Amino acid sequence: MSARGIASTLRASVAGLALLALAGCQSAIEQSYEPSVSPSATPQIVDEVQKNDPRAQMGAREHPRIVASYGGEYKDEKTERLVARITGALTAVSENPNQSYRITLLNSPAINAFALPGGYLYVTRGLLALADDASEVAAVLSHEMAHVTANHGIQRQQREEAEVIASRVVSEVLSSDLAGKQALARGKLRLAAFSRNQELQADVIGVRMLGEAGYDPYAAARFLDAMAAYSRFSSVDPDTDQSMDFLSSHPNAPQRVELARRHARAFGPEGTTGDRGRDYFLDGIDGLLYGDSPQEGYVRGQTFLHGKLGIRFDVPAGFQIDNKAEAVLATGPGEIAIRFDGVADTQRRSLTDYIASGWVTGLQPETIHAITINGLEAATARASAERWDFDVTVLRIDTQIYRFLTAVPKGMPSLEPTADVLRKSFRRMSPQEAAALKPLRIRVITVGPGDTLATLSARMMGTDRKLDLFRLINALQITSTIKPGDRIKIISE
Numbered sequence: 001m002s003a004r005g006i007a008s009t010l011r012a013s014v015a016g017l018a019l020l021a022l023a024g025c026q027s028a029i030e031q032s033y034e035p036s037v038s039p040s041a042t043p044q045i046v047d048e049v050q051k052n053d054p055r056a057q058m059g060a061r062e063h064p065r066i067v068a069s070y071g072g073e074y075k076d077e078k079t080e081r082l083v084a085r086i087t088g089a090l091t092a093v094s095e096n097p098n099q100s101y102r103i104t105l106l107n108s109p110a111i112n113a114f115a116l117p118g119g120y121l122y123v124t125r126g127l128l129a130l131a132d133d134a135s136e137v138a139a140v141l142s143h144e145m146a147h148v149t150a151n152h153g154i155q156r157q158q159r160e161e162a163e164v165i166a167s168r169v170v171s172e173v174l175s176s177d178l179a180g181k182q183a184l185a186r187g188k189l190r191l192a193a194f195s196r197n198q199e200l201q202a203d204v205i206g207v208r209m210l211g212e213a214g215y216d217p218y219a220a221a222r223f224l225d226a227m228a229a230y231s232r233f234s235s236v237d238p239d240t241d242q243s244m245d246f247l248s249s250h251p252n253a254p255q256r257v258e259l260a261r262r263h264a265r266a267f268g269p270e271g272t273t274g275d276r277g278r279d280y281f282l283d284g285i286d287g288l289l290y291g292d293s294p295q296e297g298y299v300r301g302q303t304f305l306h307g308k309l310g311i312r313f314d315v316p317a318g319f320q321i322d323n324k325a326e327a328v329l330a331t332g333p334g335e336i337a338i339r340f341d342g343v344a345d346t347q348r349r350s351l352t353d354y355i356a357s358g359w360v361t362g363l364q365p366e367t368i369h370a371i372t373i374n375g376l377e378a379a380t381a382r383a384s385a386e387r388w389d390f391d392v393t394v395l396r397i398d399t400q401i402y403r404f405l406t407a408v409p410k411g412m413p414s415l416e417p418t419a420d421v422l423r424k425s426f427r428r429m430s431p432q433e434a435a436a437l438k439p440l441r442i443r444v445i446t447v448g449p450g451d452t453l454a455t456l457s458a459r460m461m462g463t464d465r466k467l468d469l470f471r472l473i474n475a476l477q478i479t480s481t482i483k484p485g486d487r488i489k490i491i492s493e
Contacts, residue, residue, distance in 0.1 A: 082284025
């Protein structure tokens, strides 16, 4: 079974387990949003856009849910100006130059961009971090703008009612407002998936807009390849859940890349036409937040740390941590999966009673034991469901209960050793440790006389595969070289 399937089974096998995020995650999900920067020197507020285009009412209705599902808006004035500049240039050559756009930068490390009817455009900071220049961002935005001007969202709207009904069912079954909000938001994201013909049509329109706006028209094919390379890099299992990423709803078939190149050739040979806009792009993303946001905690190799909550724990070697909004998930070899989340502790009952309170399917009552973990009150138990064995470990800190669920295939001896790593490593962070935690950011530096790929990539943080990620974020091939004076990106605090 794939890592995605294991995680799904783990969630499904614990009856009534509401998709409650950590306290920090909840605050990010529920935060309010503010209007984003406009793409022109004569900005139109959203009410004016809606007045001129009734289709924007659908976008306005779904906007808060989309923003919530991606962790809120990302606010950085220079980055907003960068995206506005690109969108403004594209608007002037679009199929409908009178169409107004509302651009929202999403505070998510996922690599995605999409549009809603009425001119609502979204791009994640994760996509900006991967892009190598302004033309690649323009390629993505022109594709999404093409969906808007071609009215693809109106055809998609017919599926909306079924998505809303399905989301209500999820909300009722899980008895969780947060879970319902997330399910509904993800349903709306699925409405952003277009047919193959619509995608190809948007590709053709988008490449034309790129060339006519003066950008490198080959950027579309180039960035499709870059996203596919990053997807391979970041996936331990090819079936790992990447439902929030661009390629999940924008298939990267080789023939689609070739189609983009073919249409780009109308503007001239590759490498001889259009502006890449790399310098002003790098200026606009210098200091961009990379990876997890402080509100959701940090993943550093095999360790999860949350400064606001003041907690940390390790997963075993060979596991990959996925810090999602609803929980921290980890998958490892041998079809092992881990889920970690937190719930409010209002009743202050004993933790052994809490485990036995009915939220775990297949619980083996005789296995419930009270224990102490690094000075913290805790309890453990075993459960079994379908073809999986589970370890359940809960801990209390102040008014919060933290929960580890570890799943392995039935009879697999790795259950106890895996759960033991989690238990032994979970502890409070000292105030000094929490204060020392800093988010990772994109830093733009200039190559010096003595710099090499090896010395520059060694400065990368947040990954064990430093050279591979360094090449990816700088669009460097195996044969690529660098020279003094070149500007490149690294990831550091």
